[in-house]
Amino acid sequence: MSKRVELNIKVPSQTRYLAMVGQIGESLAFSLNNYRGNRRELAYHLNLCLTEAMTNAICHGNDSDPEKDVHITISASDDDLIIRIYDQGPGFEIGARHKVNAHPCDEGGRGVNIILKLMDNVRYVRNKGVNVLEMTKFLD
DSSP: OOSOEEEEEEEESOGGGHHHHHHHHHHHHTTOTTOOSOHHHHHHHHHHHHHHHHHHIIIIISTTOTTSEEEEEEEEOSSEEEEEEEEOSOOOOHHHHTTOOOOTTOOTTHHHHHHHHHSSEEEEEEETTEEEEEEEEEOO
């Protein structure tokens, strides 16, 4: 794959779409030509990061409002895989959030911590009223 390939997905803010998008991430892991690591592990990590990020966008960003959409772009090249999750919520400071040492029974912050651990680069920005969580996985 010498060119960058991009998938655009838009779903209502409903958790019933989590599995579908997670499966897309898993399938993508097995189609990346340049990846030399464990594809099953990558598939699991992509599914997990996609579903955690989408859950946050749905529940926290869009306040579970089915009238609002979650937009996902997945972009792949020979060098990297970039996933962007867009929502219309108030946003948060990812740098401050990931430092929270939540009690094991407290779900708060767990998804962000997982994403920060499994992805190679994570950015969270607000642009023109839309939040964008960008997760990058380097492939070589």
